[in-house]
Amino acid sequence: MAEIKVEDLHKEFGVGEDRVVALEKVNMEVRGHVFVSIVGPSGCGKSTLLNILSGIETPSSGTVTITQDNRDAEPGYVFQAARLLPWRTVMDNLLFVQKDRSDATKDRCQKYLEMVQLGDKGDKYPGELSGGMQQRVGIARAFSIEPDVLFMDEPFSHLDAITARSLRRELHEMWRQTRKTVLFVTHDVGEAVELSNRILVFAKGGKLEDDLQIDLPFPRDPADEDVAVAKAQVLRKFEELDLVAS
Amino acid sequence: MSTVVTTAPSSRGGLRHVVGSPLTARVLFPFVVIGVWYLIYYTIDSRIFPTPQEVVVFMWEEVTLTSGVRYGSVVSNLYGMFLISIARLTVGFFIALGVGTVVGLAMGLSKSVDAFFHDWVMAILAMPALVWALFLGLAFGFGHEAPVLTVILAGIPFVIINVREGVRNTPKELFDMARAFDVPQNKITRHVLLPSLMPFFFAAIRYAYAIGWKGLVIAEVFGSDRGMGWTIKFWYDAHRAKGVIGYALFFIIFALALEKLVFDRLADRAFKWRPKMSAVELAEGDFGAVAAEGFLVVEDQAGIDATVSKGGNL
Numbered sequence: 242m243a244e245i246k247v248e249d250l251h252k253e254f255g256v257g258e259d260r261v262v263a264l265e266k267v268n269m270e271v272r273g274h275v276f277v278s279i280v281g282p283s284g285c286g287k288s289t290l291l292n293i294l295s296g297i298e299t300p301s302s303g304t305v306t307i308t309q310d311n312r313d314a315e316p317g318y319v320f321q322a323a324r325l326l327p328w329r330t331v332m333d334n335l336l337f338v339q340k341d342r343s344d345a346t347k348d349r350c351q352k353y354l355e356m357v358q359l360g361d362k363g364d365k366y367p368g369e370l371s372g373g374m375q376q377r378v379g380i381a382r383a384f385s386i387e388p389d390v391l392f393m394d395e396p397f398s399h400l401d402a403i404t405a406r407s408l409r410r411e412l413h414e415m416w417r418q419t420r421k422t423v424l425f426v427t428h429d430v431g432e433a434v435e436l437s438n439r440i441l442v443f444a445k446g447g448k449l450e451d452d453l454q455i456d457l458p459f460p461r462d463p464a465d466e467d468v469a470v471a472k473a474q475v476l477r478k479f480e481e482l483d484l485v486a487s
Numbered sequence: 488m489s490t491v492v493t494t495a496p497s498s499r500g501g502l503r504h505v506v507g508s509p510l511t512a513r514v515l516f517p518f519v520v521i522g523v524w525y526l527i528y529y530t531i532d533s534r535i536f537p538t539p540q541e542v543v544v545f546m547w548e549e550v551t552l553t554s555g556v557r558y559g560s561v562v563s564n565l566y567g568m569f570l571i572s573i574a575r576l577t578v579g580f581f582i583a584l585g586v587g588t589v590v591g592l593a594m595g596l597s598k599s600v601d602a603f604f605h606d607w608v609m610a611i612l613a614m615p616a617l618v619w620a621l622f623l624g625l626a627f628g629f630g631h632e633a634p635v636l637t638v639i640l641a642g643i644p645f646v647i648i649n650v651r652e653g654v655r656n657t658p659k660e661l662f663d664m665a666r667a668f669d670v671p672q673n674k675i676t677r678h679v680l681l682p683s684l685m686p687f688f689f690a691a692i693r694y695a696y697a698i699g700w701k702g703l704v705i706a707e708v709f710g711s712d713r714g715m716g717w718t719i720k721f722w723y724d725a726h727r728a729k730g731v732i733g734y735a736l737f738f739i740i741f742a743l744a745l746e747k748l749v750f751d752r753l754a755d756r757a758f759k760w761r762p763k764m765s766a767v768e769l770a771e772g773d774f775g776a777v778a779a780e781g782f783l784v785v786e787d788q789a790g791i792d793a794t795v796s797k798g799g800n801l
Contacts, residue, residue, distance in 0.1 A: 292663075292667075295667040296666060296667065296669070297663045297666050297667050315667070315668055315669040317668075318664070318667040318668065320660070320664060322660070324660050324661060324663075324664040326661060326678060326679065326682070327760055327761075328682040328685075328760045329678065329682075329760070330760075337665075337668075337670065337674070337678055338665075338668035338670060366760040368760060368761060368762045369762065382668075386668065392667075
């Protein structure tokens with residue numbers, strides 16, 4: 242079972258007058274097979290948090306600890322844009338992040354390509370795929386290293402509504418099958434309510450303001466009354482915290 | 488029962504389509520040139536201006552070694568002169584490429600190295616190849632040094648600037664992705680850094696070759712006693728315009744052949760991941776107009792300065 246522990250995490254950019262606080266003394270703990278959404282207005286440090294957790298950025302102070310059962314794998318990361326190597330085929334993009342290129346590894350990559358319905362596209366270049374397909378490859382890449390923890394930074398925000406919706410469902414199904422711990426950054430409250438067990442609400446200045454549980458059964462349909470009510474409650478919470486206007 | 492036949496608009500006016508197509512324009516171009524040539528020939532009534540046939544006959548005699556002119560030495564025919572020029576070009580080109588790549592990489596990676604070399608690169612870029620040729624001819628005499636050094640000095644700023652821009656434009660988001668997945672540095676260098684530099688490197692190669700080739704001919708006119716440039720000068724001194732034009736055409740044919748047979752094929756192999764362009768669009772990447780890779784080197788001072796303030800991404 243994976244565990245993510247964040248203690249007194251602080252992050253600043255710039256010095257003097259240009260100083261910007263991205264995260265302010267954040268404490269949180271996420272454990273086990275949960276889907277946790279991180280929501281908040283632009284500039285609340287959501288992406289910075291993921292970047293620190295994944296090692297792209299270093300914190301100004303504080304500690305983060307990630308414990309995984311699969312100690313060989315780094316946490317997987319699905320980015321806002323797919324971030325594929327345009328000069329490598331789809332299969333080579335998956336192999337690029339693997340520790341080896343053995344037959345077993347290739348079979349594993351193929352399995353995850355099939356899971357995102359791109360089993361026959363392994364030898365295509367990313368430029369030959371649509372935006373939705375590219376993002377699918379990005380998802381398969383993150384799953385293919387079989388991590389216990391997955392980070393996702395607004396992975397559907399670049400896609401059209403219909404593609405985003407079907408990908409959201411596929412992703413959720415993969416999460417249920419593979420029982421991973423997911424940290425999912427989004428600015429879309431509806432998306433957060435549809436997907437998550439738990440929603441962490443961040444405010445401008447990088448403060449963790451609230452920690453909400455959404456106890457509704459999956460799969461959730463945004464048109465269901467319970468889901469709509471939950472969404473309304475979260476939005477009301479946003480208003481209380483004065484986050485909507487910002 | 489009646490049958491309605493509909494025709495797609497694109498298949499109507501077939502003749503107009505053929506006449507208006509870029510391919511027709513390309514095929515038509517040489518005929519227009521020859522037509523204009525004859526027009527000039529009959530208008531100016533010059534004794535030394537040749538007809539196209541005279542030039543073609545001259546070139547054929549040079550190729551088949553039947554012109555009877557040997558300039559007193561067995562290596563002085565077309566093939567000997569070409570060989571000398573190509574050897575000089577090759578040596579100069581590879582030195583420019585090697586040194587330029589190292590300097591360009593260093594300038595892209597370090598702001599202080601960039602500051603150190605920046606003005607010098609601009610100065611070398613601003614100097615016409617003709618001035619290098621004259622100066623180096625005076626300094627080194629009629630040997631191989633002046634032409635080879637001219638090739639190096641004419642080509643090297645383009646290599647430096649392109650490689651430097653390549654390093655500065657490396658895709659940060661892909662490096663971040665690799666780091667998030669804990670990919671080892673040597674794998675990042677091979678699969679992210681080097682491929683992202685390739686378009687810039689190819690632009691550098693094409694520029695260094697095209698500019699170097701032109702510089703070489705000028706250097707051979709003023710600072711050499713053999714080579715293609717010298718041969719053009721020989722026919723100029725002899726008042727034989729067909730010789731000047733003929734050798735200029737040899738020069739152009741060689742340059743185009745290398746461009747199409749070597750550089751284009753290398754580029755096709757290196758960039759097979761790119762979405763395909765149509766054949767006509769591909770053919771636009773002609774000798775001299777080095778836009779085929781989609782990256783043009785910034786030649787004006789303002790453009791260079793605009794990119795100086797941008798930090799390196801590595």
